[in-house]
Amino acid sequence: MKIILLSVLFIMPIAIGFHLSKKTEKCYKNLKYLNMCLEKIHIQITQYLIPLGDIFYELSKEEIKPMDEIFLSICKGIENGGQTFKYVFYSEFELKKETLGFANEEMDLIKNISELMGSSNVTGQEKYLAGLIKSSEKLLTYREEQYKTKASSYKKLGILAGAFLVIVFL
Amino acid sequence: MKDVLNDIKENILIHFPPDLSKCVNNTSSDVLSNLNEIRLRANKAVTANAGSEYTLDQNGFSVNANAPVMASAEDIKTIFYSAVRQSPYAFEEEIKNGYITLKGGHRVGLCGRAVQSGQEIATIKNISSLNIRISKEILCAASEVxxxxxxxxxxxxxxxxxxxxxxxxxxxxxxxxxxxxxxxxxxxxxxxxxxxxxxxxxxxxxxxxxxxxxxxxxxxxxxxxxxxxxxxxxxxxxxxxxxxxxxxxxxxxxxxxxxxxxxxxxxxxxxxxxxxxxxxxxxxxxxxxxxxxxxxxxxxxxxxxxxxxxxxxxxxx
CATH class of the missing domain: 3.40.50.300 (P-loop containing nucleotide triphosphate hydrolases)
Incomplete structure (x- = not known):
C-alpha cells in the first residue's frame, strides 16, 4: 500500500510537469505554424488575389493537426455564407483553444486577425497583414524563449517535486 | 430548366443573415419560383418583383405586407461580404463594375458610395443597396430561331x-x-x-x-x-x-x-x-x-x- 502511495506521489508532479511542458511546446509549435500560414495568406491575398475560402481550403490540405480541422471549418463557414468572417474565424479557434494550447495573448492575435482579414482592397490587406505578421513574430519570439527555458524547467521541477514528496513521506 | 426554388435557396438565401433568410423562406413556392429580383436597401423594407411588387414580412413576400421586414445596414454588409466570399479584394473588378455574380448565375447589383479615381470608379464603399437579380435560364428560347x-x-x-x-x-x-x-x-x-x-x-x-x-x-x-x-x-x-x-x-x-x-x-x-x-x-x-x-x-x-x-x-x- 505504502509503495503504491509513494509511486503516485512521485508520478503525479512529474505528470503535471510534463503536461505543462507539453502545453508550452504545443502553444509554441502551433503559433509557429500559424505565423507561417499568415505569411502564406499574405502572399496569396496580395499577389494572387485568391479568395479566403480557397486559401483556407488549401491550408487544410497540409494536414497539420489540429490546424487543418480549424482551417477546413473556416473554409466551410465562409462558403456556407450568412455569417461574418470575424465570427467564423474567431469561433473556430475559440473552440480549439485548449487543443492548441493557446493563451490569452494568442487569442488576442486571433481576434486581430479576424477583425479585418479579407475585408479591404489589396493595398489595405498588404499593410494590415504585414502588421499582423509583425505582431505574430513578436509573440512567437516570446513563446520561443518561454519554450526553451520553461519547457525543460517544468519537467525538472516535476521530477524534483516528486522526489521531494517521496523523501518527505519516507 | 433550372429548379428555381432550390436554386434560390442554395445560391441566394445562403448569403442572407438567418433572420432574413427565414422570412424569405416563408414565402409561398409560387411567388418564390416567379421572383425576378429582390431589393434590399439600408433601413428600408425588403421588396421583390415577381410580376408585381412584393414586400417582405414575417410570412414571406406578399403584396400587402402587414409589418414589413426592414433590412439593416448590417444585413446588407453581411450579404455583400458573404457574396464576395469574405474577400472583396478578389472581386475588385466586379465591385468596380457594380455587380457580383453568384453561383447559379444570379447577379447582385451594388450601390453605395463611389470612390473615384479620375473619371473612373475605383471601388464602391458603404454599400447601402443591393439588387439581387434572379437568373432564369430558358433552354428552349432559341427553338424558333x-x-x-x-x-x-x-x-x-x-x-x-x-x-x-x-x-x-x-x-x-x-x-x-x-x-x-x-x-x-x-x-x-x-x-x-x-x-x-x-x-x-x-x-x-x-x-x-x-x-x-x-x-x-x-x-x-x-x-x-x-x-x-x-x-x-x-x-x-x-x-x-x-x-x-x-x-x-x-x-x-x-x-x-x-x-x-x-x-x-x-x-x-x-x-x-x-x-x-x-x-x-x-x-x-x-x-x-x-x-x-x-x-x-x-x-x-x-x-x-x-x-x-x-x-x-x-x-x-
Whole structure:
C-alpha cells in the first residue's frame, strides 16, 4: 500500500510537469505554424488575389493537426455564407483553444486577425497583414524563449517535486 | 430548366443573415419560383418583383405586407461580404463594375458610395443597396430561331436585335448551347467574349449557365479586345458576344469575319430601321457584317420572332 502511495506521489508532479511542458511546446509549435500560414495568406491575398475560402481550403490540405480541422471549418463557414468572417474565424479557434494550447495573448492575435482579414482592397490587406505578421513574430519570439527555458524547467521541477514528496513521506 | 426554388435557396438565401433568410423562406413556392429580383436597401423594407411588387414580412413576400421586414445596414454588409466570399479584394473588378455574380448565375447589383479615381470608379464603399437579380435560364428560347440562322447545319453570321428586356441574351445563350452541343445542327467550337458576364454568368471562372460543351468563355473582357484575342488563342468556328454597338466592336467583328470565323451577336434596337438609320452609321456598318438579322418581339416570352432579314435586309420571315 505504502509503495503504491509513494509511486503516485512521485508520478503525479512529474505528470503535471510534463503536461505543462507539453502545453508550452504545443502553444509554441502551433503559433509557429500559424505565423507561417499568415505569411502564406499574405502572399496569396496580395499577389494572387485568391479568395479566403480557397486559401483556407488549401491550408487544410497540409494536414497539420489540429490546424487543418480549424482551417477546413473556416473554409466551410465562409462558403456556407450568412455569417461574418470575424465570427467564423474567431469561433473556430475559440473552440480549439485548449487543443492548441493557446493563451490569452494568442487569442488576442486571433481576434486581430479576424477583425479585418479579407475585408479591404489589396493595398489595405498588404499593410494590415504585414502588421499582423509583425505582431505574430513578436509573440512567437516570446513563446520561443518561454519554450526553451520553461519547457525543460517544468519537467525538472516535476521530477524534483516528486522526489521531494517521496523523501518527505519516507 | 433550372429548379428555381432550390436554386434560390442554395445560391441566394445562403448569403442572407438567418433572420432574413427565414422570412424569405416563408414565402409561398409560387411567388418564390416567379421572383425576378429582390431589393434590399439600408433601413428600408425588403421588396421583390415577381410580376408585381412584393414586400417582405414575417410570412414571406406578399403584396400587402402587414409589418414589413426592414433590412439593416448590417444585413446588407453581411450579404455583400458573404457574396464576395469574405474577400472583396478578389472581386475588385466586379465591385468596380457594380455587380457580383453568384453561383447559379444570379447577379447582385451594388450601390453605395463611389470612390473615384479620375473619371473612373475605383471601388464602391458603404454599400447601402443591393439588387439581387434572379437568373432564369430558358433552354428552349432559341427553338424558333435555329432553323432560320443555320444552313446545312452550319451557322450563318447572325445578329439578334430587340428592345431591352426582350430576351436577346437568353436567345443568344440558347443558340450558343445548341451550336456547341450540336443540337439540330453540326457541333461548333464557340468562343464567347462575355464582357458583362451575362451570357455564361461565370462565378469563380466557372460558367453558371449551360453554354454547351464546346464553348470557351473569355469573361469580363472588352468585346473588341476579347474577339481579337479569342481569334488568336482559341481558333473558334464561331465567336459570340452581347450588345455590340461601337466602332471598335465593328472593327473587331470585321477582322473576325475576314478570318472566316462566324459571328453571333446581339444589339440594342427596336427594329432594323433603327439599326440602318443610325446617325453615326456604326450600327449600319455592324448590320452589313451579318447574313441574318433576327428581330425579337417586345413580349415577356423570350425568343418570339418579329422578323428575320437576310444580308440584303430583305424580310424572309
Amino acid at each position: 435555329m432553323p432560320l440562322i443555320t444552313n446545312e447545319g452550319r451557322i450563318l453570321n447572325t445578329l439578334i436585335i430587340s428592345a431591352p428586356s426582350c430576351g436577346k441574351t437568353t436567345v443568344l445563350r440558347d443558340i450558343i448551347r445548341r451550336l456547341s452541343d450540336g443540337i439540330g445542327c453540326l457541333a461548333h467550337n464557340i468562343a464567347v467574349a462575355d464582357e458583362r458576364g451575362e451570357i455564361a454568368a461565370c462565378a469563380n471562372g466557372i460558367a453558371q449557365n449551360d453554354v454547351g460543351s464546346r464553348t470557351d468563355i473569355f469573361d469580363a473582357v472588352g468585346k473588341a479586345q476579347g474577339i481579337m484575342s479569342l481569334i488568336r488563342s482559341m481558333s473558334p468556328m464561331v465567336i459570340a458576344t452581347d450588345e455590340v454597338g461601337t466602332y471598335e466592336d465593328a472593327k473587331a467583328l470585321r477582322a473576325a469575319s475576314l478570318c472566316g470565323v462566324k459571328m453571333l451577336c446581339t444589339a440594342h434596337a427596336y427594329d432594323i430601321e433603327d439599326m440602318l438609320t443610325d446617325k453615326d452609321a456604326v450600327k449600319k456598318e455592324i448590320c452589313s457584317l451579318f447574313e441574318r438579322i433576327v428581330v425579337l418581339k417586345n413580349t415577356k416570352r423570350p425568343g418570339e420572332i418579329k422578323a428575320v432579314y437576310n444580308a440584303n435586309y430583305e424580310r424572309i420571315m
